[in-house]
Amino acid sequence: MALFSCHHPQAGVCVQLLAGSGISITKCLPNAEGSPTPGPSPGKMGKYRIRVATGDSLLAGSSNVVQLWLVGEHGEKDLAKILRPIRTGQVQLEVEVSLCLERLLLVKLRKHKSLVGFDWFCKWIAVQGPGTQGEAFFPCYRWVQGNEIICLPEGTARTVRDDPQNQFKKHREQELEERRKVYRWGFWKEGLILPIAGNSQWDLPRNERFLEDKDLDFSLSLAKVLKDLALKGTLDLTNSVRRLEDFSKVFPRGKTPLAERVCNSWKDDALFGYQFLNGANPMLLRRSTSLPSQLVLPPEMGDLKTQLEKELQTGSLFEADFSLLDGVKPNVIIFKQQNVAAPLVMLKLQPDGRLLPMVIQLQPPQNGCPPPVLFLPSDPPMAWLLAKTWVRSSDFQLHQLQSHLLRGHLIAEVISVATMRSLPSLHPIYKLLIPHFRYTMEINVLARSNLVSEWGISDLVVSTGSGGHVDILQRATAGLTYRSFCPPDDLADRGLLDVKSSLYGQDALRLWEAISRYVEKMVSLFYKSDGAVKDDPELQAWCREITETGLQGAQDRGFPISLESRAQLCHFITTCIFTCTGQHASTHHGQLDWYSWIPNGPCTMRKPPPISKDVTEKDIVDALPGLHEARTQKTFIKFLGRRQPVMVALGQHKENYFSDPGPQAVLKQFQEELAALDKEIEVRNAGLDLPYEYLRPSMVENSVTI
Ligand SMILES: [Fe+2]
Numbered sequence: 149m150a151l152f153s154c155h156h157p158q159a160g161v162c163v164q165l166l167a168g169s170g171i172s173i174t175k176c177l178p179n180a181e182g183s184p185t186p187g188p189s190p191g192k193m194g195k196y197r198i199r200v201a202t203g204d205s206l207l208a209g210s211s212n213v214v215q216l217w218l219v220g221e222h223g224e225k226d227l228a229k230i231l232r233p234i235r236t237g238q239v240q241l242e243v244e245v246s247l248c249l250e251r252l253l254l255v256k257l258r259k260h261k262s263l264v265g266f267d268w269f270c271k272w273i274a275v276q277g278p279g280t281q282g283e284a285f286f287p288c289y290r291w292v293q294g295n296e297i298i299c300l301p302e303g304t305a306r307t308v309r310d311d312p313q314n315q316f317k318k319h320r321e322q323e324l325e326e327r328r329k330v331y332r333w334g335f336w337k338e339g340l341i342l343p344i345a346g347n348s349q350w351d352l353p354r355n356e357r358f359l360e361d362k363d364l365d366f367s368l369s370l371a372k373v374l375k376d377l378a379l380k381g382t383l384d385l386t387n388s389v390r391r392l393e394d395f396s397k398v399f400p401r402g403k404t405p406l407a408e409r410v411c412n413s414w415k416d417d418a419l420f421g422y423q424f425l426n427g428a429n430p431m432l433l434r435r436s437t438s439l440p441s442q443l444v445l446p447p448e449m450g451d452l453k454t455q456l457e458k459e460l461q462t463g464s465l466f467e468a469d470f471s472l473l474d475g476v477k478p479n480v481i482i483f484k485q486q487n488v489a490a491p492l493v494m495l496k497l498q499p500d501g502r503l504l505p506m507v508i509q510l511q512p513p514q515n516g517c518p519p520p521v522l523f524l525p526s527d528p529p530m531a532w533l534l535a536k537t538w539v540r541s542s543d544f545q546l547h548q549l550q551s552h553l554l555r556g557h558l559i560a561e562v563i564s565v566a567t568m569r570s571l572p573s574l575h576p577i578y579k580l581l582i583p584h585f586r587y588t589m590e591i592n593v594l595a596r597s598n599l600v601s602e603w604g605i606s607d608l609v610v611s612t613g614s615g616g617h618v619d620i621l622q623r624a625t626a627g628l629t630y631r632s633f634c635p636p637d638d639l640a641d642r643g644l645l646d647v648k649s650s651l652y653g654q655d656a657l658r659l660w661e662a663i664s665r666y667v668e669k670m671v672s673l674f675y676k677s678d679g680a681v682k683d684d685p686e687l688q689a690w691c692r693e694i695t696e697t698g699l700q701g702a703q704d705r706g707f708p709i710s711l712e713s714r715a716q717l718c719h720f721i722t723t724c725i726f727t728c729t730g731q732h733a734s735t736h737h738g739q740l741d742w743y744s745w746i747p748n749g750p751c752t753m754r755k756p757p758p759i760s761k762d763v764t765e766k767d768i769v770d771a772l773p774g775l776h777e778a779r780t781q782k783t784f785i786k787f788l789g790r791r792q793p794v795m796v797a798l799g800q801h802k803e804n805y806f807s808d809p810g811p812q813a814v815l816k817q818f819q820e821e822l823a824a825l826d827k828e829i830e831v832r833n834a835g836l837d838l839p840y841e842y843l844r845p846s847m848v849e850n851s852v853t854i
Contacts, residue, residue, distance in 0.1 A: 194248060194278035198241040202233045203269030205360045209234045210259065210268035214292070217256035218275065219299075220249025221315070229260060233268050252277060252284040253315055258297045267354065268292045272804070273300060285807035287573075290355045299323070303807030305576035305674060307684050320572035320686075331568040333697065336596060339622040341558055342698050344565050344589045348597055356589040362794045362853070373787045377779065384775040392765060395746045398775065398782045406741035406838065414748040417525055420536050421495050421503035424468050426840050428738030428749070429547035430652035431555070433503075435643025436465040436494070442512045443492055444519040452507060452524070459496045459506070466503060466643075468493040470542040472550065472623050474512055476616040479607065481752065481777065486611040489757045491539045501649030508535040510757040521759055531761035534768050538757055541750040544743065545612045547735065550624040553595065555633070556732035560585070560852040561592045562698030563724045570690035576674040577687060577721065579805035580667075584728040586796070587853040605784055609777040611752035628699070630706030633723050633731065635660045651840035652734055658825055659730045659798075659843050664722045666799075666818035671718050673810045678713040687711060691720065729798050730843055732852045737842040740789030744782060747772055751781040788854060798822060798848040822846075 196218065202208050214231040217224055225245050233239065255273050259265070270288040277284070286300040299319055306316060330353045334345035346352050358366060389395060399411060413419045424433040439445075439460065445453045459465035474490035492509045508523040523535035564585035571578035600606045606613035612620055631637035635656040639645045644653045675681050682688075688710055695707040703709045711717045743749035747768075755771035773781065796802075799818050806812060822845035833839030841847055 194245050196243050196245055196278070197276040198243065199238055199274040199276075199283075200231060200233060200241070201238045201271040201273070202236050203271055203359075204236050205269065206236075207267075207360055208236050208269035210266040210292075212259045212261050212266050212268065214268065215258045215260060216273075217254075218245065218249055218252060219254035219256060220252045220277075222250040223247055224256075225249060231257075233270070249277065251281065253302055254319065255286045255300045256297050257292060257300070258295060259292045260295060265294065269359075272303075285804075287803070287805045287807070289803045289805070293354055301574045303805065305579050305806055305808065305811065306574050307576065307674060307680070308686060309680060309683060310674075316574055320574055323572045324570070328569050331565055333565065333569075337618050337621070340618075340625055341554075341562050341628075341700055342565070343558070343561055343592060343596065346593060349590050349593050352589055352593060356587075358587055358590055362587060365792075365794050369787060369790075373783045377783045381776060381779055384779055387775055389769055389772070389775055389778070390766075392747060392769060392772075394769075395772075395778060398746060398778045400744055400782060400786050403744055404741050407744040409838070410742060410748050411745040414745055415529075415533055415536075417504050417536075418502050420539075421505055422838065423540075423543070423742060424466070424493075424495065425503055425647070425649055425653075426651045426838070427543075428735065428742040429543055429551050430650070430734060431551040432468050432470075432543070432546060433466055433495075433642065433644070434469075435463065436460055436467050437643075440467060440469065440492060440494075442471065443494065443507075443509060444513045445522070446519060449522065452522075455496075456494060456506065463643075464497040466495045466497060468495070468539070468543075470539070470546060471512060472620060472627075473542055473545060473612075476612055476619050477614075478616060479611050479613040479752065481609060481613075484754060487753045487756045487771075488545070488611050488616065489538050489542055489753070491535075491542050493539055497647065497649075501647075503649070505536070508539060510535060510538050521761070523761070527761050528763065530765060530768060531758065531763040534758055534763045534771065537747060537750065537768060537772065538753065540748055541611065541753050544749045544751060545610070545617075545620065546624075548610075549612070549617055549620045552732075552735040553600070554621055554624050555628070556727070556735050557588070557592050557595060557852050559628075559633070559699075560588050560728040560732065563694060563728065564588050566690060566693040566698045570693045571686055573805075575686055576670070576806075576811075577690070579811070580670050580721065581724060582805060583796075583801035583803055584725055584851045586801075586851040588728070588851055591853055599784075605780065609751050609773070609780045625700075628702060628705055630702070630708070630723070633727055634719070635726070635730075651836075652843065655829060655840065655843035656730060656734065658828075659845065659848070660722065660726055662818065662821050662825055662845075663725050663729075664718065665821070666814065667721045667725065668718050669814040669817070670811060671714055671721065673814070675714050675717065681711050681714055681717050687717070728851050729848050733848040734842050736854065737789070737847060739785050743785045743789070746778045746781060749781075750778075752777055792849070792854055795853065796850040798845050798850050801850055 198216070211232065211234055213229040214233060215229045216227040216231060218227065225247065227243055230241055230243070231239070252275055255275065257270070259268055268291065270290065270292050272288050273286040275284045275286070285303045287303045288300050292298055301316055301319060311317065332345040333342045336343050344352065349357060387397070389397070410419070424430070439456055456465060470491045473488055476488050478488040479486045489510045490512055492512070494506045495503050496506055497503050505525060509520050510523070511520045513519055523532055525532060567578060567581055567585065598604050600617055606617050610617070631641060639653045639657065644650045647653060691711050692709050695702050695709050699707060708716065708720060711720060750772050752773050753771050754774065755767070758767070799815065799822050804812065826845045829844045833841065
């Protein structure tokens, strides 16, 4: 591209505008202020080369003109309307400024609409000034809308302490004031943690909306599955399931190898037990420390009691307790009463690593009622299978609501909203965390308005829909502990640390440790002492905003309301990143594998839990979802559980919020460590009968986006 120069005698600024198309435009613009801005070296001409990067998507450019200002330590210069960022990619401008700005602090920009306003996605601006200083980098990565002035601070991360001359004080205060107007806490249901305000995706801040590639993929694939559902769903009205094999009518054609395995082996006790360790919901299982008080063992089951006590003594007795579901009001689907149970499963860990069920109690004991029936592996096969199917349906409920929606999606949203409200874009922890919030608010708004809303999918086909789901979320919220979000603590508390066949546990620990090392290196760049952490008012306000406001007073469950040391800060940030990445991945990815075969994860149960062992195949079929519910489940599991074509893997974000080289080097080390871990898991999996893929770093998304 050619460069032009211009020296107009009346011009405050001489501008060369070089479009990315290769077409060069030269303009001479009057000084917008009318007179030279006072500065220490008035009249000294300086040449500034400005590079501007527009986003990569088709709609990122804007035909509107953009006014730029350079703000330096010694003054501010209005460069007037020198930019028209029509195309994606970079453009370069060169300007002569008749004063010495010295070190650049900010670039300000304002988009002027002509007849129509077109939003512009600005990635960054880089400015090379006169003299020996290098190119200053101003990260943006957001939409420029309306005609408000946007200030981009130079990308070196700074806490308040790092700005002793208060050069950025006003900017960070104003930025937070503006953000708090845009990112407002909303309210969804009583007793739950807080969401972002807004009832639909249209209410969200523009920067939280899907970009067009994600939007297009989401909308088109949803339209396709809904069309298929409408077409095939009508046939279901005249069709029915008579045998268990008939569920193959709604078994997806493009199934995963593991889903195929589930279809063939779902009746096996070993696969049933395996799911508590490494299935869609690895969050429920815990090692027993005593025989559960709600387990009622009648005198005639003395042998079972002896076996359970023996396993307990050797530390190989485990339990999966679904008592959170006790008393939850079941849904009514198309005028038919559905059913919910609250099972308790006792399992033993074999020396070969297999986890095998020993006994299932489908309901807790109730005063004035006969003791609940206990189902055993030695029972008639159909009775035992029906009991296990009830457990699978109960697991579907707790998995989707407690482990996936609440502990993955909704918590990530709290962290995200609190960060936007509390940390200015200059703050190192903002820069560290922001890539882990991409698309979380929009996917959660979509979930609240379509999946768990009134008349949403949950109400239409799930046994805990129409209110029971809110009850479960409220109960689960009351039990959210800080320790349960930190795998080293959670796995220790659940007695799973030394269980080699807990592949989830092994991988969660390794991923946690990799994230923890990354965070420690980042934090040590910006906080040289515990005092620096304690004295960071923005950081302290951020922590309080998460625990007290977003989580609605979770300090009594161990969440911090202040950060007293670097170690405490690292632990908190690692928890935030792991929650937005590994925690969600471990409970999201399994859906397609484990729930495509409906009997292994039924969304509803149409008959009450059995009270006798006289069970036929027809009894199981009658209890499982009807074809309509089954097809809807399959459709949405396929839609939500499919590998996302538009995804950023953990640590692979391309946005560069830090202009300093230190954090960039730390991110690179993190990426190398993740690549090595990915390879290790791949090699490990190659030797396994059932590979565990959900926490492979290349499979884990960088944020909650689906
Ligand atoms: Fe998800």
